[in-house]
Amino acid sequence: MRVIDRADAVPSQVGAVEVSRWEQYGLDGLPFGAMWYSVPPASHSRPDRHPEVELSLVLSGAATVHVDGEVREVAAGAAFLLSADTEHVVHNRSVTEPLVVFSAYWLPTPGATR
Amino acid sequence: MRVIDRADAVPSQVGAVEVSRWEQYGLDGLPFGAMWYSVPPASHSRPDRHPEVELSLVLSGAATVHVDGEVREVAAGAAFLLSADTEHVVHNRSVTEPLVVFSAYWLPTPGATR
Numbered sequence: 278m279r280v281i282d283r284a285d286a287v288p289s290q291v292g293a294v295e296v297s298r299w300e301q302y303g304l305d306g307l308p309f310g311a312m313w314y315s316v317p318p319a320s321h322s323r324p325d326r327h328p329e330v331e332l333s334l335v336l337s338g339a340a341t342v343h344v345d346g347e348v349r350e351v352a353a354g355a356a357f358l359l360s361a362d363t364e365h366v367v368h369n370r371s372v373t374e375p376l377v378v379f380s381a382y383w384l385p386t387p388g389a390t391r
Numbered sequence: 392m393r394v395i396d397r398a399d400a401v402p403s404q405v406g407a408v409e410v411s412r413w414e415q416y417g418l419d420g421l422p423f424g425a426m427w428y429s430v431p432p433a434s435h436s437r438p439d440r441h442p443e444v445e446l447s448l449v450l451s452g453a454a455t456v457h458v459d460g461e462v463r464e465v466a467a468g469a470a471f472l473l474s475a476d477t478e479h480v481v482h483n484r485s486v487t488e489p490l491v492v493f494s495a496y497w498l499p500t501p502g503a504t505r
Contacts, residue, residue, distance in 0.1 A: 278458045278477070282469040304472065306444065308422040308497050330420065334448060334493055336468045344392045354450045354491065356395040358418065363392070377468065379448055381495065383422050 279304070283313045283377070293320040294367075309381040316340075316376040321368040329382035331359040333367075338376035341368040361385050393418070397427045397491070407434040408481075423495040430454075430483040430490040440478040443496035447471050447481075452490035455482040475499050 286297035299311035369376035400411035413425035458479040483490035
């Protein structure tokens with residue numbers, strides 16, 4: 278069994294956000310790409326839009342997601358599913374706590390609705 | 392964007408463990424099955440073994456995983472990846488805090504090492 282711990286990851290910086298992509302773990306056979314990311318207090322991600330569907334789990338803190346002209350709150354322990362090609366910005370409105378998220382992403386299957 | 396919150400799930404009981412399978416959300420196009428599960432304090436899952444690879448993220452509490460003749464600790468925020476056909480038991484050794492896990496599972500691709 279493999280234990281994958283964010284504490285061991287080598288992150289890269291994307292704007293204010295610290296991103297640890299799972300490619301670095303050399304895991305075979307996952308049917309999705311994966312990453313952890315951390316948004317510092319009172320900060321937010323760059324606007325992002327990509328052809329992959331993205332499922333995110335909030336591991337700690339709370340996410341405020343701006344997408345599709347709406348603003349959605351996602352608490353720790355909950356998940357959010359972004360359709361392909363949807364511009365999204367993830368805010369951390371806490372002034373004290375970092376926001377930590379796990380995301381899995383994959384190209385949609387032709388004919389699927391996501 | 393779809394927000395998926397464990398608080399809204401309808402769980403089922405598997406031994407001591409409360410399981411909320413994501414089939415109930417009617418999400419299309421995920422390349423894996425998914426569930427949340429919760430192990431009460433001082434309790435554990437039934438021994439489980441299945442043909443799917445399983446990636447688990449510890450959302451709160453800490454998991455003590457018995458697998459392959461070893462015992463591994465997985466802290467909140469970390470993940471563990473179980474190969475197909477591996478018997479595993481997930482313990483919650485805390486006497487006060489529940490253990491909450493998100494799992495994604497899929498049949499391995501022929502030729503993949505997991």
